[in-house]
Amino acid sequence: MAEDHVEQAIQQAESVEVDNDGLVDIAPSFHPTKNDGYALIDNVSTTSGKKKLLNEMNLLFPEGSVSAILGPSGAGKSTLLNVLTNSLSSNSKAVADIHLPGHSSFVPQDDQLHGFFTVKSYMNHYAKLARVNMPRNELDAKIDELLKQLGLTEQKGTRVGDIFLKGLSGGQKRRLSVALEALTDPMNLFLDEPTSGLDAESALQLMEFLKNYARGASGRRVILTIHQPSTFIWQLIDNVILLAKGKLMYEGSRENMEAFFAKYEHPTPREWNPADHYVTMVNDEFRDHARSVDEWAQSYQDWQKNHHLGGPESSSFFAPPKRSGKERTTSMVAAANKGTVDTKRSNSFMAVGPLLYRYFLNLWFNPGILGTRIAMYSMLALMVGGLFWELGDRTDYESIISRTAVLFYCVAFFIFMSVAVLPFTVMERGIVDKEVLNGYYHPIAYQVAQGLSTIPAAGVLAGLTSVIIVFMLKLNDGWWYFLNMFLALCTAEALAQMVSHVVPHFVIGMAGIAGLFGFFMLFMGFMVLPSDFPYGLGWTYDVAFHTYSWRSFMVTEFQNLTFDDPRSPFATGHDVLKFYEIEDVNRWNDMIVLACYAIAIHLISFVVLTIRYTFFKGTIYSLNGKKHAG
Ligand SMILES: Nc1ncnc2c1ncn2[C@@H]1O[C@H](COP(=O)(O)OP(=O)(O)OP(=O)(O)O)[C@@H](O)[C@H]1O
Structure with missing residues (x-):
């Protein structure tokens, strides 16, 4: 047999x-x-x-x-x-x-998907990312047909799901990953x-x-x-x-x-x-x-x-094709005879719009990114408010110590909490890797969208803490407090995002950024006066962006104060500023430095991402010794 x-x-x-x-x-x-x-x-x-x-x-x-x-x-x-x-x-x-x-598209084994989209809205999002050029009704029909062929019609309105919310099953996610790539008809x-x-x-x-x-x-x-x-x-x-x-x-x-x-x-x-x-x-x-x-x-x-x-x-390997009716x-x-979808992808910068929209959805639906931070910032701001209630009305000696302590806490802790964005950007990296590889956008478009998306988040958090703390403590110049906190948070988030592009795992990233913030806190001029810095470490005062935020908070709060406590070595706020060697600080200059700091970090991130996606991968040399293009 x-x-x-x-x-x-x-x-x-x-x-x-x-x-x-x-x-x-x-x-x-x-x-x-x-x-x-x-x-x-x-x-x-x-x-x-x-x-x-x-x-x-x-x-x-x-x-x-x-x-x-x-x-x-x-x-x-x-x-x-x-x-x-x-x-x-x-x-x-x-x-x-x-x-x-x-055009080529790659569907990785582990489904790289955002959890907050529904199946249909994800398909629409990819149509926008790839800039599919098709009348709306035809696009809808194409999406419906693809979902039907992949057995996802009933899940059209179901969320993909993530660690917070169960959604599609593993197999459905796999089929959605295929549908997303098939939408733009890669060859x-x-x-x-x-x-x-x-x-x-x-x-x-x-x-x-x-x-x-x-x-x-x-x-x-x-x-x-x-x-x-x-x-x-x-x-x-x-x-x-x-x-x-x-x-x-x-x-x-x-x-x-x-x-x-x-x-x-x-x-x-x-x-x-x-x-x-x-x-x-x-x-x-x-x-x-x-x-x-x-x-x-x-x-x-x-x-x-x-x-x-x-x-x-x-010798026939490169022979001309054999074409006859019989052969096919x-x-x-x-x-x-069928046409393929007309798209304008190919590392398009126009993807910034859809990417930004996706970030806002992520902020809104992913409680870990903004929701938890809003809760934490509000709760701690309320606790600070309770502990230092109406501090601004006091002119005794202790109020000087309380003011400097509160302002140090605001800089140190609220900035430190920006570390929370890091795990989400690291986790999202697989999705971005896939999309960059498949040519939906240039990494710079991603970086621009990521940078812009931090603005509303930092605005909400800075606004919330400013309202609570300035109101409860009766601090001076609430608008200055807000502007300072906003720019400091933008800078901190830019730094956390930059670190997220280079670390292999978010735990390493969190440890790294915590270390960096710890270093900045030490050298921002509160713990050690600038003139007392050990020889050779003077530069750290200028490098720590916490410096600019902290001394602007101090100037805003102390510049017009007088103290009537005979125990106080300081008769005026100016004396306090003089003690910290920041009496000549120009707040506007410091705000400009903070803004430039954030922009510079985003620019460094552009470079880091470009290196990561362009040079930091294995090289393919052609048989005649040249590098493989693309
Ligand atoms: N960059 C690398 N450095 C060293 N070894 C490598 C590298 N990449 C792959 N290998 C080794 O080459 C071999 C093939 O790896 P590869 O991942 O391609 O296998 P695979 O057939 O896909 O396996 P599996 O089915 O288990 O995923 C393995 O022995 C792997 O350890």
Whole structure:
């Protein structure tokens, strides 16, 4: 019985037809055309060159096909996907020529989504981000159709959900991630493990959607990694790239794969899932099989010389496309006539508007960002108000100490609380990474939106604390108090955002920013007078932005006061300011310094983000030694 099976498979392998221009028809549903993509990989390694992540391989991504990158854990699937999407990590490099014409979109494995959007409003948001140029009714119809195909029609009004509010299930989130990218009809749709975590029916529906998507217009292709395709899903894959230990085990039509394994005496037992069989046969990490990974790699080299168009030995790899009615399936021909969505994305700066809108929604719906801080600031301002009730009416000695203590607290604590924005910007980074990679906007557009979005938040918090504290304590010049607190918060948030762009985890970011604020508090001129700074540390007084805020608070409060307490060494507020060596301070100058400080930090953030997204990733060199563009 098994022998029959082997015989049948070998016959299938050997029955491939060679046509009169010398090209090989390897399977009826796999016909390269001029739109086919390819990747000629020489090698992928760590930057030190010590570890080879992928060996030499030539891969073909036929037009209209679903290509699956398959292999055991650690085979190099993600590395290959990263090479194809030009998103290699900074400690790796590649030498490869990649030709995947048209716009590409990548759907990462972990769904990078904001929780406050509903399914429909998220689709609309992405249409705006990508600047889809389509009449409203057509866009609505397209969104409805996509949601229908992905089984999300009933969830149209459901929120995505987050840690605060349960929303879509994991599988629904995955399908939404696909719908968001499919909305703008990328030519190359990449997906990392799109079916992991989905139930059998959802996974099948998603794969059917992807297959139809690939066939949906000429020049499209879907490239995905997959761990364990079910038997149903396996039938929907057109093209397979099987990897093990960074080596190519098989590349080509799925339909011809059985013939390859049968030829080398490993046909799939009838009751087995073929994908499981192939992946198991090339996995020698746990136990030895009859053939080692190297032997399989060599077998494939031998095989492709005779059976594959894309082999390195094949002069037809770059041959002109073979086009005839017979060569393309009916669905592909029909699809070729369909248009694709007109978008104006490509790192557009116009995305600032939709990004800003998204930030405001985030502020409004995400209690962790603004709600908790409003509660904390109000509660503490009320406590300060209660403790120092009507302090402004007092002219005794203790009131001088109380005033300086309160003003120190306002600068130190309220600014310190800005650290709360950091976790949310770090957590959002995955979303931004995905959107920048997919070309929705330039990182600078993101930074501008982020910077602008801090203004209303800082305004609300500064307004709230100013009203409560100035009113309850009867402090001088409420407007000055507000302006000072507002600019100090803007600067602190800019700093927290900048730190969030560089730290690997928000805990490290919070520790870093807490340390920085602690440093600034020490050197702002309250704990140590500027003239008492140890030699060589004078610059810290000017660098700490707390300095400008604190001394402006002090000048605003003390400048016109007189004290009638004989115990007080200070007869006037001016004497107090003189003691702190800030009697000549010009508040306007300090406010300008604070504003410039915030702007300078945002400018540094531009540079940091540009480096992060442009230079801080693995380089792909072309086979002739040049750097890969984009
Ligand atoms: N930048 C790197 N530096 C060092 N080793 C790396 C780097 N990137 C990947 N590797 C190693 O290369 C191998 C392939 O990794 P990759 O993530 O591509 O595998 P995978 O097939 O996607 O695995 P899985 O299915 O488990 O996600 C692994 O052994 C991994 O440790």
